[in-house]
């Protein structure tokens with residue numbers, strides 16, 4: 001974990017003493033760790049203990065005149081936030097966006113991955129409010145190391161004890177492990193929506209955030225592959241190291257894909273490409289005429305995957321299908337028609353998944369029409385599972 005920058009968030013549970021050991025082991029593995037404590041965590045372990053072991057000041061008070069912007073500074077300089085132990089109260093604050101102490105402020109200011117390790121009494125762990133908060137956090141891509149069964153501080157035996165420190169450590173290692181199994185493989189990835197202009201101020205589009213395609217690009221880079229990322233307009237930062245090619249319209253995306261296709265080994269088409277564009281682009285803004293409506297004539301855009309299929313290149317091609325009905329049948333039809341090696345289908349009518357979300361629940365169908373339903377997972381994990389399958393197929397054509 002050399003060069004890994006980790007924030008260890010500690011909240012006020014009896015297991016706070018185990019965070020001391022976790023900190024010691026993280027530092028021993030070479031991580032640079034900043035500890036952030038909830039307002040109540042100091043009731044269990046003093047900031048001094050964490051400061052001594054981490055070699056850095058501990059951020060535990062929001063209202064410190066010397067360090068009033070500390071939550072922003074610490075958040076900007078970290079790769080991962082690990083909250084261990086996470087109390088029921090801290091989970092609730094994270095789920096609902098409260099920011100009333102150092103840990104909860106830091107959590108909102110932090111943009112990277114978050115790993116939460118809850119610990120609490122069995123009754124609290126089983127409470128529907130806690131379950132709902134966890135489900136909400138999971139739907140945003142937050143990952144969990146669930147508590148274990150065992151003797152709890154309250155004297156009973158049950159589920160709620162902080163996971164073993166080594167289990168947490170293993171999970172943390174996973175964020176920084178540099179697999180290089182995609183070395184030498186060139187990926188062409190499309191992401192985001194397209195914008196089809198109608199006039200200088202209006203366009204047709206869809207709510208795609210680009211998160212799925214960017215997650216695939218990130219994981220390819222993390223595993224040593226090369227990426228050309230062709231992206232429609234999104235609010236995301238291109239992952240470091242990718243060859244980034246922004247575009248707006250479907251025909252621009254098509255041109256870029258056809259140009260770049262020759263130089264890739266794998267094409268992953270995760271962009272939500274518009275199917276229709278206005279037949280005519282008005283030079284001036286279309287004026288509203290009283291109560292009169294407006295009839296727009298739309299024409300079909302080029303189907304990028306069909307164009308690619310015509311080239312019969314022998315390259316591995318992955319498509320995505322966002323469907324609101326007959327998910328599997330529609331995806332199978334697309335797989336066959338476009339001669340794909342894999343299709344990743346997701347049901348956009350289900351709440352909390354698909355467009356905009358950090359998590360997704362997808363079905364992967366391969367060329368042999370083997371259907372694999374994956375559970376709800378952060379998009380980063382889905383990307384990795386997809387890449388595992390792509391790699392297997394490349395090795396066993």
Ligand SMILES: Cc1cc2nc3c(=O)[nH]c(=O)nc-3n(C[C@H](O)[C@H](O)[C@H](O)COP(=O)(O)O)c2cc1C
Nearest residue numbers: 011012013014038040041087088089090119120121
């Ligand atoms: C001795 C003691 C042990 C506690 N252990 C836990 C615990 O393991 N998990 C938990 O969710 N709350 C536990 N609590 C309750 C929390 O400390 C309390 O909800 C607190 O407000 C949480 O603050 P924080 O989440 O802001 O750190 C404990 C309280 C006491 C007095």
